[in-house]
Amino acid sequence: MKIIEASGAKIPAIGFGTYKLTGETCSRMVAKAIELGYRHIDTARMYGNEREVGEGIRASGIDRRELFVTTKVWRDDIGRDRLVPSAEAAVEALGIGPVDLLLIHWPNVEIPLTDSIEALNAAQSKGLTRHIGVANFPSAMLDEAVSLSAARLVCNQVEYHPGLSQEAVLAACKRHDMAMIAYSPIGQGGDLLKNPAIEDLARAHGRTPAQIVLRWEIEQDRVGAIPRTSNPERAASNLDVFSFELSSEERDALFAMTKQRQRLVDPGFAPDWDRA
Numbered sequence: 001m002k003i004i005e006a007s008g009a010k011i012p013a014i015g016f017g018t019y020k021l022t023g024e025t026c027s028r029m030v031a032k033a034i035e036l037g038y039r040h041i042d043t044a045r046m047y048g049n050e051r052e053v054g055e056g057i058r059a060s061g062i063d064r065r066e067l068f069v070t071t072k073v074w075r076d077d078i079g080r081d082r083l084v085p086s087a088e089a090a091v092e093a094l095g096i097g098p099v100d101l102l103l104i105h106w107p108n109v110e111i112p113l114t115d116s117i118e119a120l121n122a123a124q125s126k127g128l129t130r131h132i133g134v135a136n137f138p139s140a141m142l143d144e145a146v147s148l149s150a151a152r153l154v155c156n157q158v159e160y161h162p163g164l165s166q167e168a169v170l171a172a173c174k175r176h177d178m179a180m181i182a183y184s185p186i187g188q189g190g191d192l193l194k195n196p197a198i199e200d201l202a203r204a205h206g207r208t209p210a211q212i213v214l215r216w217e218i219e220q221d222r223v224g225a226i227p228r229t230s231n232p233e234r235a236a237s238n239l240d241v242f243s244f245e246l247s248s249e250e251r252d253a254l255f256a257m258t259k260q261r262q263r264l265v266d267p268g269f270a271p272d273w274d275r276a
């Protein structure tokens with residue numbers, strides 16, 4: 001397993017995403033993922049599944065110290081008085097002690113960034129999380145957040161796959177010794193995996209299209225990925241990306257695709273994205 005070292009955090013490069021996993025499927029899949037070797041689990045207040053994620057973690061029997069668990073505070077709750085209570089509720093729902101990484105889920109123009117970053121720092125000082133970071137921050141906003149933060153921000157979690165360049169964000173993460181964690185890393189299992197060029201690479205390597213895409217991501221310095229599945233076989237194969245390599249031509253062919261800018265997650269409240 002590749003470990004990303006970023007501002008003192010050690011983040012396993014492949015994590016298990018849990019958006020839309022609920023109830024028993026969620027706890028069962030989290031326990032299964034850990035049994036398969038995942039050591040990084042991603043959840044959020046907004047997913048409404050922290051309780052089940054915690055159940056899955058406890059059912060797995062794993063030593064808590066071996067796991068890297070991320071949760072996120074929703075954008076309505078990143079104001080001065082709301083962020084810490086939201087983080088407390090997250091820790092209470094998970095029931096596994098402090099989380100490893102607490103993220104601001106989305107920026108919110110109606111709330112001063114300085115308040116959000118101060119409150120995020122307060123959550124860390126109170127021992128609710130080991131590390132702090134952000135998600136969905138474009139590069140200029142990331143620069144600003146870093147300049148406002150007393151503690152190191154270790155990660156920016158953003159949409160990333162071969163349909164979408166994140167050159168500017170990745171450059172900013174490198175400037176600040178941060179990891180860039182790719183969400184929707186297999187394009188939500190949609191058209192990306194049916195792209196003929198990706199299918200050709202999959203055939204050539206005897207791998208699945210998802211494995212090709214995940215391998216391309218984690219081969220990049222400071223990049224991790226958190227694919228989600230409700231299927232145990234897919235969970236196993238999505239993790240099995242450490243025993244083959246892409247050639248530099250193959251890598252470049254996938255980089256060329258990123259110019260298509262096929263952004264899948266773009267709600268009305270999204271910030272002004274980088275144009276790169």
Ligand SMILES: NC(=O)c1ccc[n+]([C@@H]2O[C@H](COP(=O)([O-])OP(=O)(O)OC[C@H]3O[C@@H](n4cnc5c(N)ncnc54)[C@H](OP(=O)(O)O)[C@@H]3O)[C@@H](O)[C@H]2O)c1
Nearest residue numbers: 017018019135183184185186187188189210227228229230
């Ligand atoms: N910070 C944010 O704002 C943000 C936004 C979105 C997501 N996230 C995080 O990132 C995680 C991953 O992103 P995502 O859930 O949007 O999308 P994703 O992981 O790119 O794709 C998930 C979809 O792909 C399918 N799939 C999984 N493995 C597959 C495989 N090997 N072959 C074909 N299809 C496969 C899954 O269906 P089956 O279940 O049927 O396998 C599911 O429908 C989320 O779960 C969440 O933790 C964060």
